[in-house]
Amino acid sequence: MRKKEDCLFLRDYKWEYPEIEYGKGVYLYDTEGREYIDACAGAAAANLGHGSGEIAQVMAEQAKRVAFTHLSRFVTRPAYELAEKVAEMTPADLNYVYFVSGGSEATETAIKLCRQYFLERDGVTSKYKIISRWRSYHGNTIGSLSLSGKPDLRKKYGPLLLDFPHITPAYCYRCEYGLTCDKCGSRCAWDLEKAILREGPENVAGFIAEPITGSAAPGAYPVKDYYKIVREICDKYDILFISDEVMNGFGRTGTNFGIDNFDVIPDIMCIAKGISSGYSPLGGAVVSEKIISVFRKGSGSFTHGHTYGGNPLSCAVGSVVLDIIKRDGIVENSKRMGELLKAKLQNEIGSHAIVGDIRGMGLQLGVEFVKDKNTKEPFEKSVNLKSKLTKRGLENGIVLYPGGGSADTVRGDHILLTPPLNISEAHVDEIVVKLKKTIEDVSRNIFD
Numbered sequence: 002m003r004k005k006e007d008c009l010f011l012r013d014y015k016w017e018y019p020e021i022e023y024g025k026g027v028y029l030y031d032t033e034g035r036e037y038i039d040a041c042a043g044a045a046a047a048n049l050g051h052g053s054g055e056i057a058q059v060m061a062e063q064a065k066r067v068a069f070t071h072l073s074r075f076v077t078r079p080a081y082e083l084a085e086k087v088a089e090m091t092p093a094d095l096n097y098v099y100f101v102s103g104g105s106e107a108t109e110t111a112i113k114l115c116r117q118y119f120l121e122r123d124g125v126t127s128k129y130k131i132i133s134r135w136r137s138y139h140g141n142t143i144g145s146l147s148l149s150g151k152p153d154l155r156k157k158y159g160p161l162l163l164d165f166p167h168i169t170p171a172y173c174y175r176c177e178y179g180l181t182c183d184k185c186g187s188r189c190a191w192d193l194e195k196a197i198l199r200e201g202p203e204n205v206a207g208f209i210a211e212p213i214t215g216s217a218a219p220g221a222y223p224v225k226d227y228y229k230i231v232r233e234i235c236d237k238y239d240i241l242f243i244s245d246e247v248m249n250g251f252g253r254t255g256t257n258f259g260i261d262n263f264d265v266i267p268d269i270m271c272i273a274k275g276i277s278s279g280y281s282p283l284g285g286a287v288v289s290e291k292i293i294s295v296f297r298k299g300s301g302s303f304t305h306g307h308t309y310g311g312n313p314l315s316c317a318v319g320s321v322v323l324d325i326i327k328r329d330g331i332v333e334n335s336k337r338m339g340e341l342l343k344a345k346l347q348n349e350i351g352s353h354a355i356v357g358d359i360r361g362m363g364l365q366l367g368v369e370f371v372k373d374k375n376t377k378e379p380f381e382k383s384v385n386l387k388s389k390l391t392k393r394g395l396e397n398g399i400v401l402y403p404g405g406g407s408a409d410t411v412r413g414d415h416i417l418l419t420p421p422l423n424i425s426e427a428h429v430d431e432i433v434v435k436l437k438k439t440i441e442d443v444s445r446n447i448f449d
């Protein structure tokens with residue numbers, strides 16, 4: 002007889018997985034009855050927390066009415082309604098939403114949109130390269146991984162990846178030019194121009210960036226004029242600017258979208274995660290008038306699509322999620338609770354020997370760990386600090402999102418703190434207490 006664990010292809014056979022029975026609000030509960038505060042909303046997805054009866058009811062009603070239709074032949078009211086609600090939140094004339102099922106599909110869609118835009122607009126066949134940055138994450142499919150600037154994820158699949166260029170990240174804690182924020186002149190933004198000239202502007206179709214970095218260097222963000230410079234460079238060389246809002250979007254950084262913090266308008270926005278708060282797979286690419294008009298006037302057809310893109314069930318979920326975000330002042334709460342959480346982290350763990358940096362906006366915060374605070378020397382990879390923190394965190398009842406490679410692509414441990422956006426002050430306190438205990442437990446073990 003098969004055991005229950007025989008058939009599931011696990012992501013990591015060296016990890017011991019607790020089995021989750023159910024979730025309620027900010028908490029998850031496993032089959033042993035243990036409670037965990039979800040300090041990362043799974044993967045910055047469950048932005049309204051777990052077990053919402055309100056969302057479940059809408060799902061059930063839509064599933065009974067019609068769960069699936071295909072975008073190639075039909076449209077549905079949930080898709081129309083959701084697109085309109087997204088357009089109400091996005092800046093300027095980014096009003097046209099192409100639905101897919103998640104973040105990697107959204108960035109893949111953006112790659113193809115850029116390519117087809119130039120083909121449609123003036124028949125240009127040479128423009129196809131998308132420039133991205135090192136220490137970035139844009140997804141795990143072959144196209145989106147070609148954008149992602151995470152050497153540890155790319156290494157095994159190197160021969161399969163596209164030859165997309167990567168530039169220096171905006172990562173002030175470890176500025177590659179050794180500059181300080183107040184006097185840097187956004188030097189890393191000008192790297193974009195150098196890369197465009199190196200590749201030839203006639204070959205470059207787009208530039209993609211996460212306004213506030215997610216899992217690759219959690220919470221890192223550039224100086225204020227960085228994206229204004231990016232916008233100018235893109236306009237100068239006729240290149241589309243894609244804002245990857247998969248994690249930042251829908252209130253995560255204390256504004257509707259990450260790019261709103263910089264008062265810049267992109268050409269394309271990639272969305273996912275928070276749009277459905279994890280209740281159903283959903284994503285999209287939002288484009289501006291400039292792009293949609295070229296498609297409308299040109300062939301009229303975007304040669305792209307996936308089976309589940311724009312399915313009515315996911316769109317109905319997205320629609321109620323955006324209603325709740327508006328009704329409950331979720332974006333404002335993210336800003337307030339984010340400021341509180343950051344301040345408390347700085348007070349409670351900021352001076353700890355292994356805490357190098359605490360950064361981020363809204364409820365997208367990152368903590369980077371170091372062996373030596375003064376030199377910023379990271380721990381050796383063999384210490385496996387990030388896994389130790391995650392494991393000890395679970396034992397202490399807190400779910401953390403670990404990551405590595407932030408220092409020199411191999412070394413450098415960090416955690417991403419992205420709790421549900423509807424948390425209260427009491428939850429903020431609980432996260433800080435449990436994280437502090439976890440850091441103390443782990444560092445005691447390492448140095449003893």
Ligand SMILES: Cc1ncc(COP(=O)(O)O)c(C=O)c1O
Pocket residue numbers: 044103104105106108138139140141211215216245246247248249273274
């Ligand atoms: C900024 C960003 N882009 C793209 C993705 C890929 O999204 P998905 O995991 O839904 O494919 C992620 C996922 O974490 C992300 O954070």
